[in-house]
Amino acid sequence: DNDYEKHYLFVEGYECCNKFFPTSSNCPYETDAQHGYYWESYNERRPNSEALPTILNETYYPDLGSDTCIKGEDYPDWMIKDDVYKRLYLYKDGGDCCEFWFGHGAKDDCLSKIFTSAPVVTTDFTNTTAVLLAMWYPVIEDRKCMNDGKTPDFMLNDGFAKWYLFNTEQECCGTFDCSGS
Numbered sequence: 001d002n003d004y005e006k007h008y009l010f011v012e013g014y015e016c017c018n019k020f021f022p023t024s025s026n027c028p029y030e031t032d033a034q035h036g037y038y039w040e041s042y043n044e045r046r047p048n049s050e051a052l053p054t055i056l057n058e059t060y061y062p063d064l065g066s067d068t069c070i071k072g073e074d075y076p077d078w079m080i081k082d083d084v085y086k087r088l089y090l091y092k093d094g095g096d097c098c099e100f101w102f103g104h105g106a107k108d109d110c111l112s113k114i115f116t117s118a119p120v121v122t123t124d125f126t127n128t129t130a131v132l133l134a135m136w137y138p139v140i141e142d143r144k145c146m147n148d149g150k151t152p153d154f155m156l157n158d159g160f161a162k163w164y165l166f167n168t169e170q171e172c173c174g175t176f177d178c179s180g181s
Helices: 013-020 038-045 083-089 094-102 104-113 128-133 158-164 169-175
Strands: 060-063 068-071 137-139 144-146
Touching: 060 094, 060 169, 068 094, 068 104, 068 169, 094 104, 137 169, 144 169
Parallel strands: none
Antiparallel strands: 060 068, 137 144
């Protein structure tokens, strides 16, 4: 502890101005009273270099196939593989997700297409096939998505389920062309 704070932190703005900016005419620049800690007002717009403190169903992640971000917690496992991936793919705010992944010019379009995915329900169940059959799957040749329980067998396999089965019709159509439905 070197007591540096007594040289650089001031209770009143004019004290700082007098010491470090005595010739400046617009010091202090900000005159609004500060409430709480200075970083609290910027807490919502944390840079991506910081990991999210918690991941809730208020998380946004990019869906590159549909040029939008999805609000939910059913993002692919690899997006939370480590802190670097979390910072890159998971966002607290849909606008930040849209702007980073699709650019400032496409932000409004992205925001207009954001949708909430179905919550991921984790329960103890033994019939995994029944759960998978209740999910949405693409009927590629008909350009539509369905959840009629007639999912093609290959889509039920572990290697394919994550690419072909979805919690909502919007997610399925966002990934596959649904112009035929």
